[in-house]
Amino acid sequence: MKTTIKDIAKMAGVSTATVSKVVNHKDNNISEATRQRILNLIEEYNYVPNRVASSMVTKKTHSIGLVIPDITNPFFPEIARGVEDLANQHGYHVILCNSDNDLKKEVAYIAMLQEKMVDGIILTASAMREGETLDLGRIHVPVITVDRDIKASKIKGKIIVDNKSGAYEAVSYMLNKGYKRILHLAGPFTSGTSKERYEGYKLAHENFGLPIYEELFVEGFYTAEWGYEGIQRVLNEGIDFDGVFCANDLIALGALKALKEKGVKVPDDIGIVGFDDIYMTTLIEPRLTTVHQPNYQMGYKAAQMLVDFIEEKVVKEKKIILKTELIIRESS
Amino acid sequence: MKTTIKDIAKMAGVSTATVSKVVNHKDNNISEATRQRILNLIEEYNYVPNRVASSMVTKKTHSIGLVIPDITNPFFPEIARGVEDLANQHGYHVILCNSDNDLKKEVAYIAMLQEKMVDGIILTASAMREGETLDLGRIHVPVITVDRDIKASKIKGKIIVDNKSGAYEAVSYMLNKGYKRILHLAGPFTSGTSKERYEGYKLAHENFGLPIYEELFVEGFYTAEWGYEGIQRVLNEGIDFDGVFCANDLIALGALKALKEKGVKVPDDIGIVGFDDIYMTTLIEPRLTTVHQPNYQMGYKAAQMLVDFIEEKVVKEKKIILKTELIIRESS
């Protein structure tokens, strides 16, 4: 039989209200004597307050849901860590959900989170078809989206990264360096980030008064496997290029590998620039020039905004756009 | 005002008991008519069952705690994913906790998890001093440890990897290949895995009737930074070696990088073998020969065992030792 607040109260000869007060450090008006008596009993009987019961009364579970596509994708652990750190600092717990970019799974998770009465949700929405909106019908807690700018009426805040300007900066840098024909290995255009990065690629060319070649744009997926395959396809078609701007680092890593296997020298023959700045980009040879995404910050800020909403503080910025940073290394 | 089971009951003209039964699919004895009536109301009023309240009654929260050092360390996302996948399949949610290998934080998290009434805990314990035992005093739910074999009375099950035989296999392979002086860049000996891997390294030498050179063993940390530094130190001391067996892939990646920068050819001049088989080992040049750790499996099996304990199934194996697999690639 687990010890409850009643047991402690009875043994201490006080009411449960009194015990509750000392457990929750609202003990300004409790005599030191009874406080100690209670504390001793708690210690002696290994009393653990049942926060599920508290939640019933207070209507707060102090937990937040984090819905991301896949924690196994190197992009997400840092976000998760940022979320968890801030949450922990404020006494919240994080429920981790991997949606696999599957709308069904995502919706199911969100429903479950609502049933568990989380105090709020942080969501990196699955890539959806253009104009599709997420049905948050039964949700009545604040939702913050991270990285993906989706439409849904109940979303209270957004943390996004300025993908376009990040890509613009990277491609401008390449153009400045003298690259003339820059291949763009893009992500899937169902994803807004892919489009934005492409926009940046385009804008840079426009500002340099340079043409964009249709054959130098290839849409694919955000994976190393695809980078590896995609660049080979371009190579095999005999299309000429002197630089590659990849929509993320995974693509860049795959492409780099394919290039090396073909005996192409990077950066001497062809320069490569990635996007995200995941950890492993510094561990390879040559180290990858890339656009740093403030992932930890994204998670941290998202959690911060969410907690502010939960605790009904005034949230001035409901849409935070984080800046990227071009990290120049040896691959370009 | 949120809709509750009472509201639905009143509107349907039935008791809350009846609504409860249809919500939880225990509706064998409910007439189809009332069932439909209730279902329609639920739909119409966006009724969300409050699982916190259910938990109060059923004494099950359907959530499990996952305490790991750091989700940002590439070793852990796969474990977390394995845990989450199995948990999800059985209707459980995962609360993610990063302990940073800090005993204080770990203990605090475990206490919080108990207060939140999780149904069980999966723990990769922080590296502790020899013989130290974790105080699980207030815990009254099953705990399963993963990867680290620690001592604590309340631990119900363990999932570990046969580090010694993994290392043995790797080093035997190197010895077979003709490597004579194999440097071992070890992890911290406060960690049991480091010691076990060293044991395997030693055993292989013994079985080959080969000596172990003291100067070829260096204890360090499980990071790329340390691998980078550590091997440079050995190099600078002029110590001769023709192969490197690293206690994990991060160390190997760091070492590889240092070697490349010094113009040492891998594997021609020096061969490298790692441990873990993290994703990025296939993305580098040369691809790393390494010992595959079944991380996803570890997480999955741990969650499986935990759920079995929670649901009071008979658990035959309380200590599962997972086998590693030597993955031979180009770095050796």
Added chain:
DNA sequence: TTGAAAGCGCTAACAT
């Protein structure tokens, strides 16, 4: 096939 009622462990307003 359905309902009445007790109670899970706790908090908070109010009283004393």
Added chain:
DNA sequence: ATGTTAGCGCTTTCAA
């Protein structure tokens, strides 16, 4: 400084 009391929203036994 401490206690009384009324729930929070749900499940479950037992009776009807």
